[in-house]
Amino acid sequence: MKAVIAREDVGRLLAIAARRDELHVPVLDGGGGRFVPLNAEDPVPRDGLMLNGSSARRPPKEVLFAQTAPLFAFELRRGDFSIDELPPEAATKVLFGVRPCDGRGFRVLDSLLLGKCGTDPAYASARQGSVLVGIGCGRPGSDCFCTSVGGDPHGTDGLDVLATDLGDALHLESLTDGGEGWLRAIAAAVDSPLTPANPETDQRCREAHEEARGRVPRHVDLEPLDAVLERAFDDELWDDLAAACIGCGACTFLCPTCRCFDVQDEVRGDRGLRVRVWDSCMFREYTQEAGGHNPRPRRGMRWRNRFYDKFRWGAHDGQPACVGCGRCITHCPSGVDLIDLVERVVESGGAA
Amino acid sequence: MTRMANPYVPRRARIESIRDECGGPRPVRTFRLAWADEPTAPFDFLPGQCVELSVIGVGEIFLSIASAAEDGDRLELSVMRVGRVTSALHALEEGEIVGLRGPYGNGFPVAGWHGSNFVLIGGGIGQAPLRSLLHHVLAHRDDYGRIQVFHGARSPEAMIYRDELEAQAASTDLDVYLTIDWKMGDDGPLDEDAREGWPRVALDDPVTTEVAPGQFRFTGFVPQVVDAVSPSCGDTIAVTCGPPVMIGLAVQSLERLGFRPEQIYTTLERRMKCGIGLCGRCNLGPQFVCTDGPVFSQQQLLALPEAFA
Numbered sequence: 283m284k285a286v287i288a289r290e291d292v293g294r295l296l297a298i299a300a301r302r303d304e305l306h307v308p309v310l311d312g313g314g315g316r317f318v319p320l321n322a323e324d325p326v327p328r329d330g331l332m333l334n335g336s337s338a339r340r341p342p343k344e345v346l347f348a349q350t351a352p353l354f355a356f357e358l359r360r361g362d363f364s365i366d367e368l369p370p371e372a373a374t375k376v377l378f379g380v381r382p383c384d385g386r387g388f389r390v391l392d393s394l395l396l397g398k399c400g401t402d403p404a405y406a407s408a409r410q411g412s413v414l415v416g417i418g419c420g421r422p423g424s425d426c427f428c429t430s431v432g433g434d435p436h437g438t439d440g441l442d443v444l445a446t447d448l449g450d451a452l453h454l455e456s457l458t459d460g461g462e463g464w465l466r467a468i469a470a471a472v473d474s475p476l477t478p479a480n481p482e483t484d485q486r487c488r489e490a491h492e493e494a495r496g497r498v499p500r501h502v503d504l505e506p507l508d509a510v511l512e513r514a515f516d517d518e519l520w521d522d523l524a525a526a527c528i529g530c531g532a533c534t535f536l537c538p539t540c541r542c543f544d545v546q547d548e549v550r551g552d553r554g555l556r557v558r559v560w561d562s563c564m565f566r567e568y569t570q571e572a573g574g575h576n577p578r579p580r581r582g583m584r585w586r587n588r589f590y591d592k593f594r595w596g597a598h599d600g601q602p603a604c605v606g607c608g609r610c611i612t613h614c615p616s617g618v619d620l621i622d623l624v625e626r627v628v629e630s631g632g633a634a
Numbered sequence: 635m636t637r638m639a640n641p642y643v644p645r646r647a648r649i650e651s652i653r654d655e656c657g658g659p660r661p662v663r664t665f666r667l668a669w670a671d672e673p674t675a676p677f678d679f680l681p682g683q684c685v686e687l688s689v690i691g692v693g694e695i696f697l698s699i700a701s702a703a704e705d706g707d708r709l710e711l712s713v714m715r716v717g718r719v720t721s722a723l724h725a726l727e728e729g730e731i732v733g734l735r736g737p738y739g740n741g742f743p744v745a746g747w748h749g750s751n752f753v754l755i756g757g758g759i760g761q762a763p764l765r766s767l768l769h770h771v772l773a774h775r776d777d778y779g780r781i782q783v784f785h786g787a788r789s790p791e792a793m794i795y796r797d798e799l800e801a802q803a804a805s806t807d808l809d810v811y812l813t814i815d816w817k818m819g820d821d822g823p824l825d826e827d828a829r830e831g832w833p834r835v836a837l838d839d840p841v842t843t844e845v846a847p848g849q850f851r852f853t854g855f856v857p858q859v860v861d862a863v864s865p866s867c868g869d870t871i872a873v874t875c876g877p878p879v880m881i882g883l884a885v886q887s888l889e890r891l892g893f894r895p896e897q898i899y900t901t902l903e904r905r906m907k908c909g910i911g912l913c914g915r916c917n918l919g920p921q922f923v924c925t926d927g928p929v930f931s932q933q934q935l936l937a938l939p940e941a942f943a
């Protein structure tokens with residue numbers, strides 16, 4: 283279904299949504315923005331809601347794939363232990379204000395965490411029934427390049443509902459059964475602020491999509507890349523490309539499609555949790571074996587791994603595992619620019 | 635909402651016995667395990683497969699299984715003390731409980747190897763998956779041809795499975811070539827006493843180094859011994875496991891002897907966490923050592939990035 287809501291009524295919509303499900307919205311916090319839970323009685327952060335302009339610094343992946351998540355609990359006894367499996371997430375999670383690149387990011391995460399090999403139960407239960415209400419990007423951020431990697435500022439892939447900003451109103455369109463159910467439920471609420479869409483709002487919607495596409499600021503031609511990557515693995519170029527990188531891992535933590543994790547035991551007294559914690563392939567320790575061997579001792583090798591993973595190995599449905607959100611570019615403390623790197627790799631031609 | 639099985643949860647396993655395989659700065663112990671809640675329940679796995687072993691409260695390690703399913707309702711894991719979890723494990727005693735999940739990984743494709751001869755080349759703790767394979771093969775001895783086992787260590791004291799290999803050579807149709815590094819023991823250069831029973835340099839004459847029927851002893855690096863013995867490549871599968879440098883040289887030796895990449899197999903080691911293809915850590919390009927490996931043929935490795943890193 284399609285519906286329209288006046289701009290000033292968005293707060294009411296969120297209150298209804300929060301009454302029904304566990305709602306998460308992007309807000310501008312001190313750290314550049316992130317998704318936070320919003321309760322029905324919470325005041326909607328009027329200025330802080332990040333529904334237009336740049337996307338939140340931290341992508342919504344942490345809502346469904348927490349930075350630290352328990353795998354199980356245990357109790358230690360003398361020379362023995364018992365294990366308590368933790369109950370799965372019960373609440374349906376609704377993420378309101380997911381950018382289209384981040385919606386596609388969840389598709390990549392799905393392929394990695396609900397994949398052919400195994401299923402991560404915490405992600406699976408958080409993801410099950412989740413509703414991703416997207417908001418198109420009328421004014422994409424300064425490093426966005428979604429259109430170069432198969433996306434669009436109003437792309438629908440991975441989303442359940444897409445909202446389009448019409449200035450004085452939002453236009454909402456459901457894209458999946460889950461999105462349809464959610465939108466109908468909101469429309470059916472006694473105090474629902476939704477009004478039906480009409481040909482005029484449809485037309486304004488199409489215009490907004492067209493305009494936004496033209497505003498995506500950055501572009502990179504990936505067409506020649508695959509052929510170069512075919513040959514470039516043993517090229518010396520990787521050490522050069524990685525020269526400025528300080529190995530902080532910010533690019534991977536902020537990437538909506540990175541999922542690498544570590545597993546650790548946290549113990550307090552005789553009780554504890556085995557947890558999975560985000561990790562980064564940009565860290566030397568990531569592949570450091572206890573016996574001393576490290577297959578990826580140099581930063582250039584680690585960058586090469588990340589680059590190949592985003593543009594070749596991790597590709598799925600014919601699209602790269604990079605969704606063009608631009609975060610790794612905007613937030614790299616050393617100014618390493620992924621688009622620049624793609625261009626330099628292509629220029630090198632993989633002349634090993 | 636349907637509740638799926640949590641693949642990270644280990645089952646309780648009891649340490650039935652602990653055997654010291656070698657001492658030195660990196661001692662190896664073999665832990666014999668039974669399921670704690672069902673002591674007679676079997677372990678079902680292929681030789682070369684792996685498990686995740688937990689010292690709950692400390693952490694988990696990914697290990698090649700050192701025994702074969704044919705050994706019965708006990709599982710053996712040989713663990714070298716190199717890090718935090720392995721140190722905690724070495725501190726455990728018989729009767730204590732560890733966590734175990736698996737088996738993981740592909741294992742050796744033994745079904746396709748019926749009728750083959752074997753050349754097994756191991757160094758140090760790399761002998762563990764080869765022991766699994768050897769136990770399997772010896773349990774089905776008639777299905778296979780000639781078996782030659784090469785096994786190296788830095789010194790006689792650092793050699794794991796030595797008694798077992800020599801006993802197998804004495805009782806079965808099997809040739810065992812043991813070698814120690816003549817330059818260095820764990821505490822520096824070996825003196826004459828430490829080298830007792832190990833010919834100083836006899837690489838050019840394998841025959842004189844036969845200390846008992848089917849039992850040979852050398853001093854030299856494993857690949858040199860392979861060169862000296864020159865096993866035949868006809869209808870033969872070669873499997874080599876050990877330190878990357880040794881594997882690299884052993885493969886070169888095998889290739890000189892006429893082995894083709896599809897006849898040469900190895901097990902790869904990487905830092906592992908999840909063991910089930912989720913954490914991303916053990917990738918060789920688009921593949922994971924924990925799920926697509928740890929066993930790869932040389933032919934497969936030649937097509938995979940970072941396989942020889």
Ligand code: SF4
Nearest residue numbers: 527528530531533614
């Ligand atoms: S954010 Fe920049 S400096 Fe940090 S690891 Fe990534 S590329 Fe390197």
Ligand code: SF4
Nearest residue numbers: 537604605607608610
């Ligand atoms: S690689 Fe960079 S631009 Fe691509 S999805 Fe990840 S953070 Fe965004």
Ligand code: FES
Nearest residue numbers: 907909913914924
């Ligand atoms: S150990 Fe986690 S993917 Fe292999």
